[in-house]
Amino acid sequence: MKAALAVSSGDPSGIGPDVALAAWILREHMRLPAFFLLADAELVAARAARLGVNVPLEIATPENAATIFGEALPIVPLKHRQSDQPGVPLAENAAGTIEAIEEAVALTLAGRARAIVTCPIAKKPLYEAGFKFPGHTEFLAHLAGEHLGYAVTPVMMLAGPLLRAVPVTIHIALNKVPAVLDTVTILTVCRITALALKSQFGIANPRLAIAGLNPHAGEGGSMGIEDEVTVRPAVETLRAEGIDARGPLPADTMFHADARATYDAAICMYHDQALIPAKTLGFDDSVNVTLGLPFVRTSPDHGTAFDIAGSGRAKPDSLIAALRLADELATNRTLAT
Numbered sequence: 637m638k639a640a641l642a643v644s645s646g647d648p649s650g651i652g653p654d655v656a657l658a659a660w661i662l663r664e665h666m667r668l669p670a671f672f673l674l675a676d677a678e679l680v681a682a683r684a685a686r687l688g689v690n691v692p693l694e695i696a697t698p699e700n701a702a703t704i705f706g707e708a709l710p711i712v713p714l715k716h717r718q719s720d721q722p723g724v725p726l727a728e729n730a731a732g733t734i735e736a737i738e739e740a741v742a743l744t745l746a747g748r749a750r751a752i753v754t755c756p757i758a759k760k761p762l763y764e765a766g767f768k769f770p771g772h773t774e775f776l777a778h779l780a781g782e783h784l785g786y787a788v789t790p791v792m793m794l795a796g797p798l799l800r801a802v803p804v805t806i807h808i809a810l811n812k813v814p815a816v817l818d819t820v821t822i823l824t825v826c827r828i829t830a831l832a833l834k835s836q837f838g839i840a841n842p843r844l845a846i847a848g849l850n851p852h853a854g855e856g857g858s859m860g861i862e863d864e865v866t867v868r869p870a871v872e873t874l875r876a877e878g879i880d881a882r883g884p885l886p887a888d889t890m891f892h893a894d895a896r897a898t899y900d901a902a903i904c905m906y907h908d909q910a911l912i913p914a915k916t917l918g919f920d921d922s923v924n925v926t927l928g929l930p931f932v933r934t935s936p937d938h939g940t941a942f943d944i945a946g947s948g949r950a951k952p953d954s955l956i957a958a959l960r961l962a963d964e965l966a967t968n969r970t971l972a973t
């Protein structure tokens with residue numbers, strides 16, 4: 637029997653517990669891979685009662701979770717307790733939120749879990765509790781780097797049926813993007829993306845469409861120089877390496893259907909350039925994947941949705957897509973090694 641996926645419960649005041657419970661209820665109908673939830677079991681029980689769903693919970697180990705999964709939602713309990721206050725992010729819950737992510741990584745690296753699926757975290761309560769990373773992506777890269785003994789460059793990909801989009805810069809203020817963006821970073825992100833598309837997504841010759849930074853990809857330098865000075869040299873180097881890369885392309889005409897048919901991933905220069913088209917085209921079924929790690933990590937594309945936590949309105953679709961994609965990528969990774 638395959639090991640189960642490790643699901644970190646995210647900010648417990650958000651919809652992580654809601655969508656995990658809903659996904660478990662749909663496990664047979666949606667043919668979901670087995671997963672266990674790293675969580676405070678009492679909080680999950682309280683949330684299930686609040687939502688009025690009848691989900692048997694069973695305290696599990698990573699090893700027996702896959703066996704339990706058909707009959708009960710396996711909970712691998714946290715050391716830290718968490719308080720069930722949907723919609724009210726609490727710094728006091730941060731320790732458990734961080735523990736769940738760290739434990740998911742440790743279990744996956746030890747081969748005790750198949751891959752990691754993270755439910756959403758809100759950054760602010762974590763920062764208030766001293767968390768130093770902009771988001772999961774950077775934290776997971778840090779944990780992977782500690783394990784490997786060298787720095788890891790994580791790459792965020794939003795993967796959906798209609799679009800794969802990769803932001804080169806991630807969680808930074810827009811006014812910092814031009815200074816942070818450089819040719820080497822674009823090259824690294826594109827190489828990691830091309831490799832992952834081949835080895836994990838089964839695309840033999842991945843085609844990358846690389847966006848410019850400025851309107852009209854800089855209009856020949858008259859609307860900004862970064863497209864010519866920073867992006868174009870990266871595209872030329874990638875092409876010289878045999879990677880099918882095009883750009884810098886005007887971002888505004890990259891995402892309509894005919895344009896999307898010409899590439900396998902859009903490489904974007906900043907967070908919203910990638911995430912706006914990704915979430916517009918597939919809010920319910922896109923998945924946030926971190927490439928470049930020594931393990932598989934996926935996540936729903938949405939955030940904590942504090943406005944609907946505990947109300948029964950949270951849709952589990954993106955978590956379901958994340959569970960499926962984690963299972964598929966873990967299989968492909970195993971086959972590749």
Ligand SMILES: NC(=O)C1=CN([C@@H]2O[C@H](COP(=O)(O)OP(=O)(O)OC[C@H]3O[C@@H](n4cnc5c(N)ncnc54)[C@H](O)[C@@H]3O)[C@@H](O)[C@H]2O)C=CC1
Nearest residue numbers: 755756757758759935937938939940941943944949950951
């Ligand atoms: N992977 C992660 O950990 C992510 C965390 N976040 C964090 O989430 C927090 C809130 O972010 P927002 O920008 O408000 O985005 P959000 O995705 O949490 O919510 C945006 C809107 O979409 C709705 N929504 C989100 N998920 C839904 C679902 N599954 N079913 C039905 N409706 C849903 C919400 O109710 C809200 O109206 C922030 O602190 C952000 O940092 C945001 C994205 C990803």
Ligand SMILES: NCC(=O)COP(=O)(O)O
Nearest residue numbers: 771772773774911924935
């Ligand atoms: N907007 C995407 C996002 O914030 C998710 O980031 P991460 O927590 O997966 O790094």
